[in-house]
Amino acid sequence: MNLSYRFLFLAVVLAAPVAAQESFRVELGRDGKTIGDMRPVFLKFESRPLPAISPAEVARRYQRLFENSDEPEVRVDALNRLTNIRDRSGQDVGYSPEQEPEIYEEVLGSYESILARGSFSGRLDELLYQMAKAHALTGEAGASIQRLKQLVGLYPNSPLVPEARFRIAESAFANGQFAEAETGYRALLEGEGGEALKAKARYMLGWSQFKQGEHAWERAAATFQAVLDGFLPTAESIRQVPESSVETIDDTLRVLALMASRTRGLATLDQWFDSGSVRPWEPLVFDRLADLYAITGKYEASVAVNEAFHRRYPQHASTPRFLAQIVEVWQMAGDDRKVRQARAGYVAAYSPDTAFSLLEPRGQSRWREYARWLADTSYEAATGLSDRGELESSLPLFAEAAGYYETLAPRAANAGPIWRLAGDARLQARQRREALENFRTAAYEAGNYSEAADAGWAAVVLQRDRVINEARTELELLAAEVDQFASTFETDARVPGAQADLATRWLEIENYNQAAAYAGAVLMRGDAATKEQYAAWLITARVRQAQQEFGLAERAWRQALRLIDSSEPEVLASDDRDLILKQLATSVYRQGERAAETGKVAEAVAHFRRVGQVLPEAEIAIRGRFDAANTLLKASEWQPAVNELQWFRRSYPNHHLARDIGEKLVYAYSQSGQPGRAADELLALASGQANPWPDKLRAAALYHEAGDTGQRDDLYIEYLATGPSPASAEDHILLQTMRHHLLVSARDPGKIRAAIVEAELASEWHSADTLQWSAASAIVLGSHAAAVFADIPLNHPLAESLDRKQSALEAARARFAQAERFGGEAVRSEILYRRAELYRELAQDLMASEVPAELNEMEAMQYQMLLEEEAYPFEEKALNLHAENHGRIAETGYDDWIGRSLEALARLHPGRYERSIRWMSGNAPEVNREEGDDA
Structure with missing residues (x-):
């Protein structure tokens, strides 16, 4: 959209003898909603304040002087003063807005009279200036600009020239004469004038260049950069931008970003800016270009801009914000993976102590936020994999989480929890030595960490694990660890129970029989504390689970759960x-798997459903219901499987497993004899696909199988409307089959038949069916063309009507030729008959055509003889074609079309062919056509 200006010359009059020092306001429009609608800001020139007198009284006197004087100079001066009083006072005095056009129309004569005499007590440049304003107020913008041009040309040294040049350039800009506007603004900038006016001219010069198109954008870019150099010369000026300059600066940044985005993007910025130094406002251009790309959905380009700034100016104070903006861009794009990469990049860039210390407080806070988020999300993802039994896949993620926690902890206000999380992550990653150090740090070096005892206990457990997994000789290390724990946390209730962990140590070295024996011994003791019973049940459960005795494992887990639920919190913590x-849910789930493997369908389904009773909404419960459906599917229990699948999709519509439900339902419906419902399901699947047609065409086939021709045909019509082009014989046959099926229900079967014929003609592939359908369609189209041919009367003038009839004849012949090309011998008898009838009808119509009324009897007889001579070849042609059809009896046998040719021959040549003969042969092939086709 082109920028446009509206010049609004407010009524301002210059009070002598300082008239040239008063001025007026030029409104240049406002900013638009889009970059294409951008408007330059207005320029405002202030007047000096009026003296403290009654504006109404002074205006009344000047108005009377203007009306009563016959002197042009007096009238001009009075009107100028009158309007100046009203404009400066803000009061409604003097002439009304409705009267002003007439008054200024009248005073223009006075201006012209003064100018014509060449004598004026004041300055002629001021007079031209005021004439320009008068023309503007009376709606004569062109005349106003002409006066301003006179002023510039005649008085180039006048102090009014800069403003006049500005108005001339603005007029050119408003009229779309951008090159002329550029010249005007340049002249102003190169001449005299105030810096404020030059700043506005420089801004408008950039717009004039921008509006000339891409070929002038290099000049526009240089100009707009000069504008920013003027407004933002220092970093301090960016922080203290006057409110009146905000809009101009903002527009300048936007148009620079727009030009860069529409040319070569980053390459354009490289061309504009010196990579060795950075002007204070350059980061704003990078930022605006990145924002423009992000807002328009060009996320990759936006990220590239932010990264480019980081590469160009790695030490710049704004660089951290650009790296942070990469995170925001990928968040806008909804790309979680790249959001994570961007946060990881930020954390990595400022992980070194020297780099972190240079960050502003907000940047340091952001670094801590990102590091904690990366650590937590890595840990959660690893936990999810572990819960699903994908232990090996979880290890790198746990290690990654630990690394982030360890990097974050020294810079966190409360480091204890983070060191503990780091230890837990290392433990999950099977990096026990590192985990032990993290737990020790959390327990003994993190200050007033409220859960330091738990961290110390974790260290004890880890040390015990090392003894079991590595060598029994390391029991001394375990003892030292327990001693430190006991001395540091003397009152901890876990200290006296340490020896009860012997069974656990057997379990850790996978000596399940010994572990089960020791656990059983604990359970047999009547004086065993609740905690020891609980530990024993846990060991038993884990042993049974490890031995894949999942029923016994479930019993043990439930006993452990019972102890937790029945004990006071101080006896057994509910954290477990x-x-x-x-684990209980897992054991139930595993029983379902075992039952499914052994073919116990009902039992497997019951177990899978029970998982949800143990841990509702957990991932394993969701997977259990999914596996219940799969078990039913594998057992060919279709309707129960359908019910289970539908329940799963209703309950977990957003779960990733729900993506497979549609295909499974299609399979179940198809196998259970419900093709229509399978098709409905396929249509639902297709709605979410980038290319829905594979599923839609499968649905159409299923609708066909179900006998639902309405929905089938709707899909055929929709698909054919996309203009598919066959890439193989199968594609061609499929498309022709669609068209053939559509003939039954089509509102315009002729259009469908034409499409069948054209597709077959254009194709390099054919089949018996497609050729038969194409032949039948061509015959019907030819029959319709023959009917059109028959309906054309041969009227006077004969040549004109005969041309129309012959054109119709050729159209019918072409269709019949196509039919014979497709159908071959199967349709030849019919084609010969129909072609012969075309010529017979033409001959008959020629004979019956109208004789011109202006002919006398002799001329009419001669005309009729001429018609007979013209008709005779066509009748002979018809006779020969019918005879050729007759001759086919010996080759192919008799058929109805040969019989029709014999009847025609009997009429054309009764002496030879009018006989009573009955043909018995009925074996000749015939092309099938749809009900309602022409015979």
Whole structure:
């Protein structure tokens, strides 16, 4: 959209003898909603304040002087003063807005009279200036600009010239004469004038260049950069931008970003800016270009801009914000993977102590936020994999989470929890030595960490694990660890129970029989504390689970859960309850798997459903219901499987497993004899596909199988409307089959038949069916063309009507030729008959055509003889074609079309062919056509 200007010359009069020092306001429009609608800001020139007198009284006197004087100079001066009083006072005095055009129309004569005499007590440049304003107020913009041009040409040294040049250039800009406007603004900038006016001219010069198109954008870019150099010369000026300059600066940044985005993007910025130094406002251009790309959905380009700034100016104070903006761009794009990469990049860039210390407080806070988020999300993702039994896949993620926690902890206000998380992540990653150090740090070096005892206990457990997994000789290390724990946390209730962990150590070295024996011994003791019973049940459960005795494992987990639920919190902490529930759910799930493997369908389904009773909405419960459906599918229990699948999709519509439900339902419906419902399901699947047609065409086939021709045909019509081009014989046959099926229900079967014929003609592939359908369609189209041919009367003038009839004849012949090309011998008898009838009808119509009324009797007889001579070849042609059809009896046998040719021959040549003969042969091939086709 082109920028446009509206010049609004407010009524301002210059009070002598300082008239040239007063001025007026030029409104240049406002900013638009889009970059294409951008308007330059207005320029405002202030007047000096009026003296403290009654504006109404002074205006009344000047108005009377203007009306009563016959002197042009007096009238001009009075009107100027009158309007100046009203404009400066803000009061409604003097002439009304409705009167002004007439008054200024009248005063223009006075201006012209003064100018014509060449004598004026004041300055002629001021007079031209005021004439320009008068023309503007009376709506004569062109005349106003002409006066301003006179002023510039005649008085180039006048102090009014800069403003006049500005108005001339603005007029050219408003009229779309951008090159002329550019010249005007340049002249102003190169001449005299105030810096404020030059700043506005420089801004408008950039717009004039921008509006000339891409070929002038290099000049526009240089100009707009000069504008920013003027407004933002220092970093301090960016922080203290006057409110009146905000819009101009903002527009300048936007148009620079727009030009860069529409040319070569980053390459354009490289061309504009010196990579060795950075002007204070250059980061704003990078930022605006990145924002423009992001807003328009060009996320890759936006990220590239932010990264480019980081590469160009790695030490710049704004660089961290550009790296942070990469995170925001990918968040806008909804790309979680790249959001993570961007946050990881930010954390990596400022992980070194020297780099981190240079960050502003907000940047350091952002670094901590990103590091914690990366650590937490890595940990959650690893936990999810572990819960699903994908332990090996979880290890790198746990290690990654630990690395982030370890980097974050020294810079966190409360480091204890983070060191503990780091230890837990290392433990999950099977990096026990590193985990032990993290737990020790959390327990003994993190200050007033409220859960330091738990961290210390974790260290004890880890040390015990090392003894079991590595060498029994390391028991001394375990003892030292327990001693430190006991001395540091003397009152901890876990200290006296340490020896009860012997069974656990057997379990850790996978000596399940010994572990089960020791656990059983604990359970047999009547004086065993609740905690020891609980530990024993846990060991038993884990042993049974490890031995794949999942029923016994479930019993043990439930006993452990019962102890947790029935004990006071100070006896057994409930923190383990969720873990036990997960393990209990796992044991139930495994029983379902075992039953499914052994073909016990009902039992497997029951187990899979029970998982949800243990841990509702957990991932393993969701997977259990999914596996229940799969078990039913594998057992060919279609309707129960359908019910289970539908329940799953209703309950977990956003779960990733729900993506497969549609295909499974299609399979179940198809196998259970419900093709229509399978097709409905396929249509639902297709709605979410980038290319829905594979599923839609499968649905159409299923609708066909179900006998639902309405929905089938709707899909055929929709698909054919896309203009598919066959890439193989199968594609061609499929498309022709669609068209053939559509003939039954089509509102315009002729259009469908034409499409069948044209497709077959254009194709390099054919089949018996497609050729038969194409032949039948061509015959019907030819029959319709023959009917059109027959309906054309041969009227006077004969040549004109005969041309129309012959054109119709050729159209019918072409269709019949196509039919014979497709159908071959199967349709030849019919084609010969129809072609012969075309010529017979033409001959008959020629004979019956109208004789011109202006002919006398002799001329009419001669005309009729001429018609007979013209008709005779066509009748002979018809006779020969019918005879050729007759001759086919010996080759192919008799058929109805040969019989029709014999009847025609009997009429054309009764002496030879009018006989009573009955042909018995009925074996000749015939092309099938749809009900309602022409015979």
